[in-house]
Amino acid sequence: MKLTLRVWRQRAADTEGAMSTYEVDDISPDMSFLEMLDTLNEDLILRGEDPVAFDHDCREGICGACSLVINGDAHGPERTTTCQLHMRSFADGDTIDVEPWRASAFPVIKDLVVDRSAFDRIIQAGGYITAPTGSAPEAHATAVPKPDADLAFEHAECIGCGACVAACPNGAAMLFTSAKVNHLNVLPQGAPERETRVLDMVARMDEEGFGGCTLAGECATACPKGIPLVSITHMNKEWLRATRKAGKR
Amino acid sequence: MSTSSAYADYTTGDPVVDTKAPEGPIAERWDKRRFEAKLVNPANRRKHTVIVVGTGLAGGSAGATLAEQGYHVVQFCYQDSPRRAHSIAAQGGINAAKNYRNDGDSVHRLFYDTVKGGDFRARESNVHRLAQISVEIIDQCVAQGVPFAREYGGLLDTRSFGGVQVSRTFYARGQTGQQLLLGAYQALSRQIAAGNVEMHPRTEMLDLIVVDGRARGIVARDLITGKIDTYFADAVVLASGGYGNVFYLSTNAMNSNATAVWRAHRRGALFANPCFTQIHPTCIPRTGDHQSKLTLMSESLRNDGRIWVPKAKGDQRPPHEIPEDERDYYLERIYPSFGNLVPRDIASRAAKNVCDEGRGVGPGGQGVYLDFADAIERMGRAAVEAKYGNLFDMYQRITDEDPYRIPMRIYPAVHYTMGGLWVDYDLQTTVPGLFAIGEANFSDHGANRLGASALMQGLADGYFVLPATINDYLARHPRQDEVGPEHPLVQEVLAETEDRLHLLLAVDGDRTPDSFHRELGELMWEFCGMARTEGGLRKALERIPQIREEFWRRIKVPGTGEEFNQSLEKANRIVDYLELAELMCLDALHRAESCGGHFREESQTPDGEAEREDDTFSYAAAWEFTGTGTAPVLHKEDLVFEYVHPTQRSYA
Numbered sequence: 001m002k003l004t005l006r007v008w009r010q011r012a013a014d015t016e017g018a019m020s021t022y023e024v025d026d027i028s029p030d031m032s033f034l035e036m037l038d039t040l041n042e043d044l045i046l047r048g049e050d051p052v053a054f055d056h057d058c059r060e061g062i063c064g065a066c067s068l069v070i071n072g073d074a075h076g077p078e079r080t081t082t083c084q085l086h087m088r089s090f091a092d093g094d095t096i097d098v099e100p101w102r103a104s105a106f107p108v109i110k111d112l113v114v115d116r117s118a119f120d121r122i123i124q125a126g127g128y129i130t131a132p133t134g135s136a137p138e139a140h141a142t143a144v145p146k147p148d149a150d151l152a153f154e155h156a157e158c159i160g161c162g163a164c165v166a167a168c169p170n171g172a173a174m175l176f177t178s179a180k181v182n183h184l185n186v187l188p189q190g191a192p193e194r195e196t197r198v199l200d201m202v203a204r205m206d207e208e209g210f211g212g213c214t215l216a217g218e219c220a221t222a223c224p225k226g227i228p229l230v231s232i233t234h235m236n237k238e239w240l241r242a243t244r245k246a247g248k249r
Numbered sequence: 250m251s252t253s254s255a256y257a258d259y260t261t262g263d264p265v266v267d268t269k270a271p272e273g274p275i276a277e278r279w280d281k282r283r284f285e286a287k288l289v290n291p292a293n294r295r296k297h298t299v300i301v302v303g304t305g306l307a308g309g310s311a312g313a314t315l316a317e318q319g320y321h322v323v324q325f326c327y328q329d330s331p332r333r334a335h336s337i338a339a340q341g342g343i344n345a346a347k348n349y350r351n352d353g354d355s356v357h358r359l360f361y362d363t364v365k366g367g368d369f370r371a372r373e374s375n376v377h378r379l380a381q382i383s384v385e386i387i388d389q390c391v392a393q394g395v396p397f398a399r400e401y402g403g404l405l406d407t408r409s410f411g412g413v414q415v416s417r418t419f420y421a422r423g424q425t426g427q428q429l430l431l432g433a434y435q436a437l438s439r440q441i442a443a444g445n446v447e448m449h450p451r452t453e454m455l456d457l458i459v460v461d462g463r464a465r466g467i468v469a470r471d472l473i474t475g476k477i478d479t480y481f482a483d484a485v486v487l488a489s490g491g492y493g494n495v496f497y498l499s500t501n502a503m504n505s506n507a508t509a510v511w512r513a514h515r516r517g518a519l520f521a522n523p524c525f526t527q528i529h530p531t532c533i534p535r536t537g538d539h540q541s542k543l544t545l546m547s548e549s550l551r552n553d554g555r556i557w558v559p560k561a562k563g564d565q566r567p568p569h570e571i572p573e574d575e576r577d578y579y580l581e582r583i584y585p586s587f588g589n590l591v592p593r594d595i596a597s598r599a600a601k602n603v604c605d606e607g608r609g610v611g612p613g614g615q616g617v618y619l620d621f622a623d624a625i626e627r628m629g630r631a632a633v634e635a636k637y638g639n640l641f642d643m644y645q646r647i648t649d650e651d652p653y654r655i656p657m658r659i660y661p662a663v664h665y666t667m668g669g670l671w672v673d674y675d676l677q678t679t680v681p682g683l684f685a686i687g688e689a690n691f692s693d694h695g696a697n698r699l700g701a702s703a704l705m706q707g708l709a710d711g712y713f714v715l716p717a718t719i720n721d722y723l724a725r726h727p728r729q730d731e732v733g734p735e736h737p738l739v740q741e742v743l744a745e746t747e748d749r750l751h752l753l754l755a756v757d758g759d760r761t762p763d764s765f766h767r768e769l770g771e772l773m774w775e776f777c778g779m780a781r782t783e784g785g786l787r788k789a790l791e792r793i794p795q796i797r798e799e800f801w802r803r804i805k806v807p808g809t810g811e812e813f814n815q816s817l818e819k820a821n822r823i824v825d826y827l828e829l830a831e832l833m834c835l836d837a838l839h840r841a842e843s844c845g846g847h848f849r850e851e852s853q854t855p856d857g858e859a860e861r862e863d864d865t866f867s868y869a870a871a872w873e874f875t876g877t878g879t880a881p882v883l884h885k886e887d888l889v890f891e892y893v894h895p896t897q898r899s900y901a
Binding site: 032034035055061109110120124129132136146156184 | 329338431537544813
C-alpha cells in the first residue's frame with residue numbers, strides 16, 4: 001500500500017505546531033498502525049529528519065499508552081486501541097490525518113505525545129480502596145454476588161488511554177472517572193469510602209480543567225474497552241446520593 | 250577491543266555461600282527470618298528514603314507498602330503513568346495455594362510444583378516462602394477491590410494452568426495482570442496523594458550510585474526535558490522487570506529494557522542465570538519483517554484448546570480438510586497424563602520440533618494449530634466465548650481470521666526471563682542496600698517459570714517480602730553521611746552517563762537504533778533461543794562484539810539530549826543489550842546441560858527431553874562484571890535440595 005500521511009508536528013509544549021505531509025510506501029495490510037509509523041520513522045532518521053514522537057508501549061491493547069486521533073477519530077476507524085488497528089482498515093492511496101489527543105487538560109508534550117497526568121491525579125483523589133498491606137481479611141470472608149463482581153469488572157477494564165476525553169466535544173473526563181467510581185462503589189469492599197470517593201474524584205476532575213458533560217455519548221463510542229455510557233448516569237446517581245448524605249450530616 | 254574467545258575464558262571465583270536463608274524446617278524459615286530481622290522504629294521510618302525503580306506488580310506494591318509503613322519513597326517509571334507498567338499485559342492468572350477446590354492443593358504442593366517446574370534450579374527456601382505468601386496475596390487483592398472471576402455463589406473461581414494438576418489459578422477474565430496492577434497502582438496513588446511517595450513518571454534510571462560500597466542513589470533522565478539528575482536514598486529497590494527485549498521480538502512492551510539491572514550489574518551486583526529465558530508456547534506467529542513485537546495469548550487457552558499439526562510433512566491443505574486420523578495431537582500423544590497442559594518449556598520445544606520436521610502450518614511453516622472445535626462442541630460457543638472471548642477477539646483483530654471457525658495458529662515467543670540480579674533470601678543483591686524484586690531478580694523460578702507464577706512472585710516480593718527484609722538493612726545501617734550531588738563519586742557517575750549519551754548523538758552514522766536491535770535479536774533467537782549448541786553459542790560470542798563495534802561506528806541518533814528524544818532512549822538501551830547478550834550466550838555456553846528453558850542439544854535423553862547434569866550444574870551461576878567485553882568471573886551458589894529431590898521431570 002502507498003499512503004499519504006498528514007501528521008501533527010510540534011517540537012515542544014511551548015512551540016507552535018502544524019500538520020506535515022509524508023508519503024509512505026510498501027505498507028503491508030498486516031502491519032499495525034504503529035508499525036506503519038515505525039516505517040516512516042526509520043525513513044525519517046536515515047534522511048536526517050526528526051522522527052515522529054508518539055506514545056506506545058505494550059502494543060497489545062492493554063497499557064493504554066497509545067493515543068492517536070486518526071482521521072478525526074480517537075484510535076481511528078475501528079473500536080480498538082491504535083496499536084491494535086491494522087492497515088487493512090485503510091485502502092491503498094488513502095490520505096490519513098494523524099493528530100494527538102486534543103483537550104485542554106491534556107497538553108501536547110511533543111508531536112503526538114500528550115500529558116495525561118490529570119488522570120493520575122483523579123485516581124489519587126479517591127480512586128482506591130483503603131486496604132493497607134497485611135490488613136486484609138480472608139478472601140472468602142465476604143461473598144460478592146457474581147452480577148456485582150461482573151459489573152465491577154466491566155468498569156475496571158478501563159485502560160486510562162484518554163480516548164473518551166479526546167472524542168468528547170467538551171473534553172470531559174466523565175467516562176474515565178465514572179468507570180473507576182463504579183468499579184469500586186459496586187463492591188462491598190468499596191462501600192466505606194463510597195461517598196467521599198465520588199465527591200473527591202469529581203471535584204478533582206473539575207479542577208483539572210476537563211469540560212462539562214452534556215451526554216453527547218462520543219466517549220462511549222470511542223472507548224476501546226466498551227465502557228458503557230450508562231456508567232456516567234450511575235456516577236451521577238452516586239454523586240447526588242453522596243451530596244444529599246453530606247448535606248444531612 | 251577484546252575478542253570473543255577472551256570473553257569466553259571466564260574464571261571461577263569464590264562461591265556464594267551465605268544466602269541468609271535461616272536454618273531449620275523449611276516451613277518455619279520465613280517466620281524465623283521475620284522475627285530475627287531488626288525493625289525500624291515507626292517514628293524513625295520517615296527519616297529514611299527508599300528509591301523504587303519501576304511500578305509494575307513488584308514495584309507498585311513495594312512502593313505502596315513501604316510508604317504505608319512510614320518510609321519516604323521516591324519512585325520512578327519510564328511510562329507516562331505508573332499504571333502502564335508491563336505487568337498490565339499479563340493475562341492468565343495468579344496462583345495461590347488456597348485449596349478452595351478441595352482438590353488436594355497445599356502450600357507444600359505449590360512449593361513442590363514450582364521447584365519441579367523450575368527443573369531444580371531454584372533455591373528451596375525462597376520458593377517455599379513464595380508458596381506460603383501466595384494465600385495472603387489473594388486476600389490483599391480482594392480487599393483492594395480486584396474484581397476476580399467469581400462463581401454464582403459469590404465465591405472466587407479458579408482454573409488450572411500448565412505444569413500442575415490442581416486448580417489454583419485465580420483470574421479476572423483474560424486481564425488478571427491489569428486488574429492486579431491497577432490494585433497496586435491505586436494503593437500507590439493513595440500514598441502519592443498522602444505525600445508519602447514522590448512519583449517521577451517519564452523518568453528513566455540510567456545508572457546506580459554506589460558510595461562506600463553501598464547503594465545510595467541513582468542517575469535518572471527526565472524523558473521530557475532530557476535533564477539528567479541524581480537522586481539519593483538509604484536503599485535502592487530495582488523492580489524494573491526482565492530483559493526479554495534483548496531478542497528484539499518478544500512479548501514484552503516495546504520500552505521494557507534492561508538498563509537498570511545491567512547498570513547495577515556493572516556497579517557490582519552479580520547477575521545470575523542470564524541464559525534462563527522462557528519461550529512461551531502460545532503466541533501469535535509473526536507476519537513479516539515489519540513485526541515490532543509479538544503478542545501472547547494466555548496459556549489458559551491450553552485448558553480447552555487442542556494443539557495439533559498434520560501428520561504428513563508439507564501438508565498444504567486448510568485445516569478443516571485434514572481428517573482426524575491425519576492429524577497429530579502431538580502433546581497428547583507424547584505426554585498423555587498432562588497432555589496440552591505440559592509446562593511452557595516442553596510445549597514450546599515440542600512445537601519447534603514439529604516445525605523443524607516440516608510439519609508446521611501457516612506462513613513459513615512457523616506455526617501449529619490450537620483448535621477449539623472440540624471445546625465448542627462440548628461446551629457450546631457461548632461458554633467458550635465467556636471464558637476466552639477477549640483472547641479470541643484479540644487473535645481475530647491481529648490475524649483477520651475467526652478462531653471460532655478456523656483453528657488458531659500459534660508459535661513460541663520470548664516471554665519472560667528467569668535470570669536476573671542475584672539476590673539473597675532478603676532479596677538483597679551483592680551490593681549492600683540494593684534490592685531487586687519481581688522479574689528483575691533471579692530468585693524463585695529456577696530454569697523455567699510455571700504459568701501464573703510471575704504475578705504471584707511480583708506481588709509476594711513487593712507486598713510482603715521486601716517490606717519485611719528491608720527494615721533489617723535500614724535498622725542495621727543507620728543514616729550515614731549525607732551523599733549529595735557534589736560528592737566526587739556522584740559527579741563521576743553523572744559524567745559517565747552524560748558522556749555516553751553525548752557519544753550516541755555524536756556518532757551520526759548511517760544505521761538506525763532499530764536496525765541494530767533487530768540484528769542482535771535475530772542472532773540471539775537463532776543461537777540463544779529455544780535450542781542451543783556449543784558451536785552456535787561460540788558463533789554468537791564472536792559476532793556480538795563485532796555488532797557492538799559497528800554500533801559505535803555507525804549509529805545514527807537524531808536530535809539532541811536536551812529534549813524528548815525517543816531515538817536516544819532506544820539507542821541507549823541497545824548499548825546495554827549489546828553487553829547483556831554476550832553474558833547470556835556465555836552463561837548458556839558454560840552450562841553444558843539442558844534444564845528448563847535452557848535446552849542444549851548436546852544434552853538430551855534418547856526421547857529428546859532435557860537432560861540435566863545435577864552432579865556438575867546444580868548451582869546458580871552468578872556472574873561478576875569485569876569490563877565491557879572482558880571475561881567475567883563466575884561465582885557459584887550451590888543448590889541444596891532437602892525437600893524436593895531432583896528427578897528427571899516427567900509429564901508423561
